[in-house]
Amino acid sequence: MSEKIIEGVTDALNAEAVTAASQGEPEWLATRRAEAWAVYEDTPMPTTRLEEWRYTDLEEKLDLAALALGSAPAIADDPAAYPAEVREAMDADHEASGHLVMVDGHVVHTDIDDSLAAKGVVLSSLKAAVETHPELVQKWLATEAVPATEGKFPALSAALWTDGIFLYVPRGVRLDLPVRVTRYYAEEGVATFSRALIVAETTSQVSYVDEILGAEMEKQSLVSTTVEVVTQDGAQVQYVAVQRMGKGAFYQSHQRTLAYRDSTLDTLNVNLGASVSRVDLNAQLLGPNANSDMLGLYFGDEDQHFDHNTSQDHVSPHANSDLLYKGALDGKSKAVFRGIIRVHPGAQQTDAYQTNRNLLLSEDAVADSLPNLEIAADDVKCSHGATVGQLSEEELFYLQSRGIPKQIAERLVVMGFLGEVLSRLPLGGVVEKVTRAIDEKLHGPALLD
């Protein structure tokens, strides 16, 4: 006689916690959580025997059993009460259509331009949206984009999410300025499940910048984020996530973008912080002339570990996707990129590209790059490429021969290398912030601004 051991069920992460999370929620949501939990129990913990997890050993990198659920109280909606990093990040921002501030999993502030609110634009906490916009949330939350059945983490997130971000842009409404989300995680030894749900209706337009900050942590915390982006016919969405959390954190983000006919859905994932960073991004091209630029940038130092797992699903014919992920790695840091372009049967006239480039700045840094293609149509243009290179002695000598000290020369080369990514999605303020953050990681005297 032996009791069945269910992988990933711990003192904190269990069926009681799901019931507790469902308190006061409508029945459909409580049911959805319970179903997600059942999926979680039935799904084995990913191991390195799975191709998608071959280079990130969860047994070694994530001590799920040691994690409690977050219990930090919500801070006041008062800038004076915000962590200094949040204030600094917000002060450095350019103008915005609206803001949302989330601290340790609690949404503590939201604002949206009055004229946009009058047009029906919604920026709110996901919890609140369950009450105010139940039909939209019920339709899109953990359904077509990232359902619980996607995997162990999506199931856990769908069962135990505490709050998140809801952004809705009605038909034909265009936001000139980005929506800015600033998140901060400092509570140690906990798992926090946040979600973002972005729905852009037909011919609407919005840019969304999610800045994820955090304190250095002695005890590991899991910051799990599930991102669902829906771009209806002819709509344009830019989604940007800039992760600059403190060391000690395990950042896990599962993202899926749904791009319908004539829509443009571009994403940029910048990963600079946390000890472990795992991003799963799946772009679905679901209608003719759908377009997705998928950009990524990472800079590692010390013993940071980055794992980017991307896929481009060309379901519809006549759609385009273009992925460019670039990273520089210093210290003993490690990066894995695994990407696949899947051209589904009948998806003729697909244009799909995938490029991953890595620049190693130290002898101990490692980059593994695994691009892949799976093509079930015959009239397509697809390509993939991957490189892992080192700082070239000739480049450095050339710069030094003009009087530029070696350290600054290295920085110039690194920024030139990574800058290509930022220049393709130059949203106000992001380029400057990311440049400054990389500068800080490279140490040494400040570059010219």
Add this chain to the structure above:
Amino acid sequence: MSDTPFLTIRNLHASVAEEELQILKGVDLELKAGEIHAIMGPNGSGKSTLSKVLAGHPGYEVTEGEVHFQGEDILEMEPDERSQAGIFLAFQYPVEIPGVSIANFLRTALQAHSEEELDLFDFQDLLLEKMELLEMDPAFAERPVNDGFSGGEKKRNEILQMACLQPALALMDETDSGLDIDALQIVANGVNKLKEENPEMTVLLITHYQRLLNYIKPDFVHVMFDGRIVESGGPEVALRLEQEGYRDWKEAEAAG
């Protein structure tokens, strides 16, 4: 032209850093401020290596000898310190730096040369002035350094950098290689204009062919062979080489 020693190279030996291959086998050379010298020699004679060693290329190791520039021993200096001291190497094969604009690159370089904070407007004025002098389109400054440039564009970019950094000593490593006659004239005109602007600038031309010397007139011509300077003289040396080649030295070498 003054009589103070400007650049003194004595018994310079250098080899490729990671191999035991010796390339410079005792170079002696003296340049005075404001002079134009040319070093000619066959492929493999070590003339390009000499320019790289003077600029501090990490791929070469100096095993013997000394180099004094304006009275200072430069062999222990980093390449950037040599540049800041006034040495400029125009590369035979300029290096591509993707993602870094010429303007940003030059601004960073000029900042490194300056003790004080470089004023952005002063920099832009200087850059525009030098581009005008060299008859270059201002849009050129926004292009990434040498990335996708033609051979001629790369060489003009070298001259632009030289114009902005205003070195005391310009080492020009096979600046004429890979250029058609029009591009060669443009580049040579550029060098001559800079020399006019700053007559004290000393120039060391490394070249394989006489034709560059039709456009930039040297005061002295040296012949390099097998890692040494084997003959020095006036411009007539270049003309004779054009006629006779390096036959005498090759024969001597063959005879042992």
